[in-house]
Amino acid sequence: MTAPSGPTLVAGGAGFIGSHLCRALLEAGGQVVCLDNLQTARASNLLALERHAGFTFVHGDVTQPLPEAITARAPGFARIYNLACAASPDLYQADPEHTMLTNVVGTVQLLRLAEQTGARFLLTSTSEVYGEPEIHPQPEHYRGHVSCTGPRACYDEGKRAAETLAFDFARRGRADVRVARIFNTYGPQMRLDDGRVVSNLICQALSGEPLTIYGDGSQTRSFCYVADTVDGLIRLMECEGIDPQPVNIGNQQEITINELVEVLSSLGTAPLDIVHRPLPMDDPQRRRPDISRARAVLGWEPLTPLREGLAMTCEWFAGELRSNGLPVTTGARAAPGRRRVAAGGA
Amino acid sequence: MTAPSGPTLVAGGAGFIGSHLCRALLEAGGQVVCLDNLQTARASNLLALERHAGFTFVHGDVTQPLPEAITARAPGFARIYNLACAASPDLYQADPEHTMLTNVVGTVQLLRLAEQTGARFLLTSTSEVYGEPEIHPQPEHYRGHVSCTGPRACYDEGKRAAETLAFDFARRGRADVRVARIFNTYGPQMRLDDGRVVSNLICQALSGEPLTIYGDGSQTRSFCYVADTVDGLIRLMECEGIDPQPVNIGNQQEITINELVEVLSSLGTAPLDIVHRPLPMDDPQRRRPDISRARAVLGWEPLTPLREGLAMTCEWFAGELRSNGLPVTTGARAAPGRRRVAAGGA
Numbered sequence: 001m002t003a004p005s006g007p008t009l010v011a012g013g014a015g016f017i018g019s020h021l022c023r024a025l026l027e028a029g030g031q032v033v034c035l036d037n038l039q040t041a042r043a044s045n046l047l048a049l050e051r052h053a054g055f056t057f058v059h060g061d062v063t064q065p066l067p068e069a070i071t072a073r074a075p076g077f078a079r080i081y082n083l084a085c086a087a088s089p090d091l092y093q094a095d096p097e098h099t100m101l102t103n104v105v106g107t108v109q110l111l112r113l114a115e116q117t118g119a120r121f122l123l124t125s126t127s128e129v130y131g132e133p134e135i136h137p138q139p140e141h142y143r144g145h146v147s148c149t150g151p152r153a154c155y156d157e158g159k160r161a162a163e164t165l166a167f168d169f170a171r172r173g174r175a176d177v178r179v180a181r182i183f184n185t186y187g188p189q190m191r192l193d194d195g196r197v198v199s200n201l202i203c204q205a206l207s208g209e210p211l212t213i214y215g216d217g218s219q220t221r222s223f224c225y226v227a228d229t230v231d232g233l234i235r236l237m238e239c240e241g242i243d244p245q246p247v248n249i250g251n252q253q254e255i256t257i258n259e260l261v262e263v264l265s266s267l268g269t270a271p272l273d274i275v276h277r278p279l280p281m282d283d284p285q286r287r288r289p290d291i292s293r294a295r296a297v298l299g300w301e302p303l304t305p306l307r308e309g310l311a312m313t314c315e316w317f318a319g320e321l322r323s324n325g326l327p328v329t330t331g332a333r334a335a336p337g338r339r340r341v342a343a344g345g346a
Numbered sequence: 347m348t349a350p351s352g353p354t355l356v357a358g359g360a361g362f363i364g365s366h367l368c369r370a371l372l373e374a375g376g377q378v379v380c381l382d383n384l385q386t387a388r389a390s391n392l393l394a395l396e397r398h399a400g401f402t403f404v405h406g407d408v409t410q411p412l413p414e415a416i417t418a419r420a421p422g423f424a425r426i427y428n429l430a431c432a433a434s435p436d437l438y439q440a441d442p443e444h445t446m447l448t449n450v451v452g453t454v455q456l457l458r459l460a461e462q463t464g465a466r467f468l469l470t471s472t473s474e475v476y477g478e479p480e481i482h483p484q485p486e487h488y489r490g491h492v493s494c495t496g497p498r499a500c501y502d503e504g505k506r507a508a509e510t511l512a513f514d515f516a517r518r519g520r521a522d523v524r525v526a527r528i529f530n531t532y533g534p535q536m537r538l539d540d541g542r543v544v545s546n547l548i549c550q551a552l553s554g555e556p557l558t559i560y561g562d563g564s565q566t567r568s569f570c571y572v573a574d575t576v577d578g579l580i581r582l583m584e585c586e587g588i589d590p591q592p593v594n595i596g597n598q599q600e601i602t603i604n605e606l607v608e609v610l611s612s613l614g615t616a617p618l619d620i621v622h623r624p625l626p627m628d629d630p631q632r633r634r635p636d637i638s639r640a641r642a643v644l645g646w647e648p649l650t651p652l653r654e655g656l657a658m659t660c661e662w663f664a665g666e667l668r669s670n671g672l673p674v675t676t677g678a679r680a681a682p683g684r685r686r687v688a689a690g691g692a
Binding site: 096097100101104105108129131143144145146147148149150151153154157158160161163164165167168169171172179245246 | 442446447451475477489490491493494495496499500503504506507509510511513514517518525591592
């Protein structure tokens with residue numbers, strides 16, 4: 001990638017994927033302005049970024065009028081990435097009104113900024129726009145199967161509405177718009193309390209706690225290593241002359257939660273017990289991207305094998321737990337006949 | 347209906363359904379405060395309402411901070427109806443960003459007002475949340491088939507997001523919320539340039555112009571007379587102890603556009619020519635409500651036969667055209683072998 005001619009604004013740049021994106025842009029020689037409300041950001045993500053001379057942090061919430069530190073330098077922006085929104089169900093459901101407004105008001109403000117400045121705009125949407133899909137894998141033209149009245153809707157419908165705004169700006173020539181639909185992504189710098197399956201299981205495994213499996217563990221996910229996701233986002237942003245259509249960014253390798261547990265066990269960190277709990281409401285049973293479009297248009301596909309990505313993630317989580325003064329159980333290989341503990345009505 | 351103990355706020359009360367709702371509430375002895383930006387309102391709707399002593403008009407746009415005339419009297423509101431949004435594709439697509447924000451920012455502001463004041467809140471959602479449905483008729487639990495990237499999405503996804511906000515407020519006990527999904531409604535006080543099939547065909551019929559049929563006219567709609575729709579809305583608002591679930595309000599009688607043309611012809615107003623034009627993008631092929639829930643919970647169903655409703659509507663449109671100084675062709679009964687004119691690539 002060659003660095004664009006002006007600085008890049010990354011809204012949500014202190015979050016999990018956002019901080020990896022900022023680092024990749026900085027390492028490629030770019031100037032990065034990160035706008036973040038620090039709702040779900042990790043302070044250490046920011047500290048690491050602030051070592052780069054090209055990095056500027058601006059504290060602000062995209063549901064509010066944009067800070068003067070952003071609007072004053074707006075004419076210089078060449079690229080605007082919008083990653084602003086809590087992405088884990090526990091966190092985005094904590095304040096559903098704020099989640100919706102982050103996606104709608106936040107996106108419209110950043111789109112207007114792109115329109116005013118001529119910056120190219122990339123929205124990070126989500127596989128959640130497909131809801132509980134009825135076809136597998138999900139291509140971009142699939143309209144989805146989303147409950148607009150349920151507890152996940154603040155995020156799912158918020159992202160759908162954000163896409164709508166982006167494509168309306170594109171249709172009217174108001175901005176050069178890219179929309180990435182990001183599927184499950186994992187890796188270092190996730191929050192320990194992110195609440196999603198990879199971080200939950202790794203933390204439990206490293207802490208010697210029973211692993212929680214929601215439902216019977218036969219539901220599938222497709223996990224993409226964060227470096228691959230970030231590579232896809234940058235390729236999508238820098239690709240010239242692309243049709244204004246959404247692009248799935250994710251890993252096509254579909255595994256069950258039970259298989260994920262097996263991989264973690266084989267890394268030598270899994271404890272012996274498993275606790276089954278009921279599936280949360282509206283939790284999708286399967287989710288797997290069709291990445292034909294990303295392959296064809298961006299020449300992109302994930303390169304990191306799951307086992308390798310999980311090993312790097314476990315290593316990073318172990319360091320985090322230790323630096324938080326927490327005990328880390330390693331080398332607790334799964335016994336062949338490990339006990340299963342039923343709990344919570346599962 | 348007995349009038350609630352405080353005034354009723356009707357956002358969008360100067361529009362088509364809104365003005366009928368205001369009149370019904372006033373005639374039942376209520377006090378009504380109408381908040382409207384006059385984007386699609388007809389001045390004569392307002393003039394007629396202003397004859398009632400209990401009526402107050404406040405000019406304002408729900409995407410902006412609510413006017414002081416609203417916030418100052420907010421503690422008195424017993425009911426808040428949100429009907430604020432252009433509902434015809436021509437009008438809501440004219441400014442898609444404003445359409446989205448009307449639904450999201452407007453709804454959240456009115457929900458907060460309901461939370462602050464304890465007023466009961468009713469959102470008028472739409473059959474458009476079902477998109478181009480794959481099942482017929484559509485029950486409320488159907489998740490819909492909506493393109494979130496197309497030109498209709500600003501309305502469809504805006505209403506879905508508004509529902510999400512309403513149900514999040516309900517789930518957290520922040521407001522007593524009702525959501526009506528209104529299907530096609532017609533009647534007096536529609537805009538002549540509303541752009542939807544009933545007003546288009548009636549205006550063309552009365553003016554002696556060729557009738558425009560999009561596609562081959564085999565697509566179906568279900569048309570509900572406005573007095574029936576308003577009765578459904580008031581019943582839903584005043585119903586005690588209802589589950590916070592959406593309720594379809596519409597007419598189950600499904601007719602093709604060709605059959606609608608036949609009914610209009612039989613009223614003695616149809617001209618001889620028909621022009622076929624291509625179907626607009628994302629135009630649904632069928633749309634018909636399952637109103638089992640409205641029947642069971644509200645004891646409601648439409649009472650006005652289509653022929654009778656259309657006759658009243660034609661009469662009103664003829665008066666409007668005449669008062670605008672336009673010629674009205676009446677009594678032009680369809681000849682058995684009327685000419686068909688192909689146009690626009692149909």
